[in-house]
Amino acid sequence: MIELLELQKTYSEKTVLSIQQLTISTGELVGLVGNNGAGKTTMLSLILDLIKPTKGMARSKQKDVSKTDSWKAYTGSYLGEGFLIPFLTPLEFLDYVGNLHGKNKADLSDFLSDVSGFFSGDMNAKKYIRDLSIGNKNKIGILAAIYASPEILILDEPFANLDPGSQSWLKRKLTELNQRGVSVLMSSHDLKHVTDVCSRVLLLDNGKIIKDIHVSNTALMELEAYFSIQ
Amino acid sequence: MLNLFLHQWLETKRSLFWQKSVFVNILSGIMGLYFLINFLLLGFYADDLIQSVYQESNTIRLFSGFILFYYLFDLFARFMVQKNTVLSIQPYLILPVSKQSLIHYPLVRSIFSFLNVLALCLIIPYFVKVVVPGTSPGFASSWFATLIALMFINNFIIIAIKKLDAINPILISIFIVSIGSLLYLNFKDIFSLSTHFSAMIFFIAEKPIMVVIPIMLLAISYYFAFSSLRKGLYSESPNNREAGSQGTFSFLTRRGQVANLLAIELKMIFRNKRPKTALLYGVLMIPYGLLLLQNKADDYFLILFIGFMIISSIPTMYAQLVFSWESSHLDGYLTNNVTIVNYLKSKYLLIGLLTITSYLLALPLVLVHPELLKIHTAMLFYTIGVSSTIILTLGCFKRKPISLAKNQMINYEGLSIVEFLMIFPLLGLPSIIYFILNAYDQSAYAEYGIGLVGLAGIVFNHQLLQAIGRLFVKNKYAMGQGFRKN
Numbered sequence: 116m117i118e119l120l121e122l123q124k125t126y127s128e129k130t131v132l133s134i135q136q137l138t139i140s141t142g143e144l145v146g147l148v149g150n151n152g153a154g155k156t157t158m159l160s161l162i163l164d165l166i167k168p169t170k171g172m173a174r175s176k177q178k179d180v181s182k183t184d185s186w187k188a189y190t191g192s193y194l195g196e197g198f199l200i201p202f203l204t205p206l207e208f209l210d211y212v213g214n215l216h217g218k219n220k221a222d223l224s225d226f227l228s229d230v231s232g233f234f235s236g237d238m239n240a241k242k243y244i245r246d247l248s249i250g251n252k253n254k255i256g257i258l259a260a261i262y263a264s265p266e267i268l269i270l271d272e273p274f275a276n277l278d279p280g281s282q283s284w285l286k287r288k289l290t291e292l293n294q295r296g297v298s299v300l301m302s303s304h305d306l307k308h309v310t311d312v313c314s315r316v317l318l319l320d321n322g323k324i325i326k327d328i329h330v331s332n333t334a335l336m337e338l339e340a341y342f343s344i345q
Numbered sequence: 346m347l348n349l350f351l352h353q354w355l356e357t358k359r360s361l362f363w364q365k366s367v368f369v370n371i372l373s374g375i376m377g378l379y380f381l382i383n384f385l386l387l388g389f390y391a392d393d394l395i396q397s398v399y400q401e402s403n404t405i406r407l408f409s410g411f412i413l414f415y416y417l418f419d420l421f422a423r424f425m426v427q428k429n430t431v432l433s434i435q436p437y438l439i440l441p442v443s444k445q446s447l448i449h450y451p452l453v454r455s456i457f458s459f460l461n462v463l464a465l466c467l468i469i470p471y472f473v474k475v476v477v478p479g480t481s482p483g484f485a486s487s488w489f490a491t492l493i494a495l496m497f498i499n500n501f502i503i504i505a506i507k508k509l510d511a512i513n514p515i516l517i518s519i520f521i522v523s524i525g526s527l528l529y530l531n532f533k534d535i536f537s538l539s540t541h542f543s544a545m546i547f548f549i550a551e552k553p554i555m556v557v558i559p560i561m562l563l564a565i566s567y568y569f570a571f572s573s574l575r576k577g578l579y580s581e582s583p584n585n586r587e588a589g590s591q592g593t594f595s596f597l598t599r600r601g602q603v604a605n606l607l608a609i610e611l612k613m614i615f616r617n618k619r620p621k622t623a624l625l626y627g628v629l630m631i632p633y634g635l636l637l638l639q640n641k642a643d644d645y646f647l648i649l650f651i652g653f654m655i656i657s658s659i660p661t662m663y664a665q666l667v668f669s670w671e672s673s674h675l676d677g678y679l680t681n682n683v684t685i686v687n688y689l690k691s692k693y694l695l696i697g698l699l700t701i702t703s704y705l706l707a708l709p710l711v712l713v714h715p716e717l718l719k720i721h722t723a724m725l726f727y728t729i730g731v732s733s734t735i736i737l738t739l740g741c742f743k744r745k746p747i748s749l750a751k752n753q754m755i756n757y758e759g760l761s762i763v764e765f766l767m768i769f770p771l772l773g774l775p776s777i778i779y780f781i782l783n784a785y786d787q788s789a790y791a792e793y794g795i796g797l798v799g800l801a802g803i804v805f806n807h808q809l810l811q812a813i814g815r816l817f818v819k820n821k822y823a824m825g826q827g828f829r830k831n
Binding site: 163164165166167184187188190192194195196197198199200201202203207211212214215216243263 | 602605609612613616617673674675676677679680681682683684685749822825826828829
C-alpha cells in the first residue's frame, strides 16, 4: 500500500528523517512512536506530499505521491488544525469532505448516527469550527478522515486531547475499520493505546526507524524499556 | 503598568513581523514620516495660508473653525485605521496584576498613537507661532487645552465604538453622508458649522474657567472607553451569534468539485471580516471613479485607466491575496480529493463573478457617460481573461499567512513585494496596447484591442490554468511551509 524508498528529509544540514526502505501492506494497522522531534509528523507529511523529500520518494499503490493526485481519492488523513476549514460548522465541513467523495445528505446522517458515541452533531451544530475546543476540533478532523471511506487512514496523534470515553471509542472504531480492510498509519505517545490497537509498531529515533515490532505480549515492555518508563 | 509597557515593547520587538516584511515596514515608515512632515509644515504656515486666502490678519478664529474639519476627518481616519492596542491579556489575568491596570494600560498607551502625534504636529507649530505671541497667556493655555482635550475625546470615543459589535457598513455610510452634507452646507455658507465651532472655542478660551467643560468631556469619554473595555475583559468570546445561518450556498454543494470549492470560498467571504472589508474597499473605488471622471473627461487614456480601475478594483482587491485566503487550511485542500486544476478553476470562477459584479455595479456610471460602455466591456473581458491569469500566476509565489478575522484597512499582513509588483503587468498590458495603437494614430481602437486580448485569455483559459497548475505544484511545498507559520 505505502512504500517509502530511501526517503530523506533534511532541514539546513540537519537530517530529520532518513528511511532506507519501509513497506506498509494493505490491511496493516501500524503505530508510529518516538520522542518529540523524532520525525513522526515529518514522515506522515511526506506520505501526504505536504513537504518535499530531500531524497527518495513515498509511494502509494506503486505511484509516487508527489507525481499524482490519485492517492487523494482513497486516503483519509488528519495531521492537525490546518486540515480543518475554520469558518464552517462541523456538519458543513463533513458534508464538504463527503461531497468530494461523492456522498450525499443521506450518507451524512447515516454516518452521524453511526459516530454519535464519539461526536454529537447536534451539540456543536451552531458553532463554527474555529470556536470549538481543541478536543472537538480533533474529533471533527478524525471523523472527516474516516468519512471519506478511505482505504488508508493516516492520523497524527489521534488520541491527544480526547476524553477517555472518546479514546476508547476511537480504539474500537480503528480496530473495526481495520477488520474491514482499511489500512491505518497513526502516530501516538500513548504506548498502551498503540500496543492495544496496532498489529505493528514502528519506533522512530532521530529520524531513523530503530525498531519494527510485531505486537505480541512483550511489545509493551519492550517499548517501555526504550522510553525508560518505570 | 510599567511592566505591561515593557512586555508590549518586547512583543513588538520580538515579533516575527520585523523579520518578515522589511519592505513593507520601510514603505510604511516613509509614508508615516511624509505625513508628519506635511502636517508640521501645514501647522507652521497655516496663518500665512489663511491670510492669503481670506485676507484676514487675525487667523486664530478661522484656524479654530478649520480644526473642526480636521477633527471630523480625524474621527473618520481613526475609525478606519486605529487599532485598539491588544496586549494578549490572558496570561495576566491569573497573575497578581490588578484588573484595573489591565484596562487602563491600553487606554494610556493609545495616547501615543500615530494619529495623535499627527494632530499635535498640526496644532503645536501654530500654537507656538501665532497663538502664544498673539494672545494672553490665559487665552493661549485654555485654547490649547481645549483643542488637545477634543483630540483625545476623538481617541477614546473611537476605542469605545470599535468595541461595539454592531458596526456595519450602513452606519459608516450614514456617517459619511451626514458629514458630507454638513461640509456642503458649510461651504455654500448656508449653515456655517465651523463658525459656531470656533465661537465655542473662543467662548471657552476667553473665560479660562470654562476649560473644565472640555476636560470633563474628556473624562467622560475616557470612562466610556474604560467601561467598554472592561466589558470585553473576559476571554470567552461574545460569540452568541448562530453559526451557519449566513450564506449556505447549498445550491452549489452538489455540482462537482469546482462548485463545491466555490461554495466554500463564498462562505469564507461572508463569514470573515477581512475578505468582507477587502470587498468593501473595492466597492468604494466605483464612486471614486465617478469623481475622477468629473474632472478628467476629455483624456482618452485617463478614461481607459479609470475604466480599468472601476472594473478591476473589486476582483483585484480581493484576489490579490489569492491562495493566502486558504492559508489556515491549505493542508486540507492539498490532501483532500481535490485536483489542483479544479482548485484554480474555482478561483478563476470567483474572479469572474466579482468582475461581473463590478460591471453591474458600474452600470449607473454608464448611464451618465454612455461612452464608457465599450471601455467597461473591454475591461470586463480583460479582467476575466488576463488579469485573473496574472493574479493566479503571481499568487503561486505567496508565502505569508493571513488572519481572516482582521480588518483589511492598513493591514499589511500577508502582503509582500508580490502584490506591489502585481500592478505592473495588470496595468502594463493595456497601456502597451494603447501606446502601440497610438503610435499608428489608431488609439481610438485601444478598447477593442484590450477586449480582444481579454477574449483570447477567456478562450484559452483551460490551457492557461493547466500551466498555472504546474507552477502551483512546484511552489506548493514552500507555500504550505510559509502558511503553516501562522
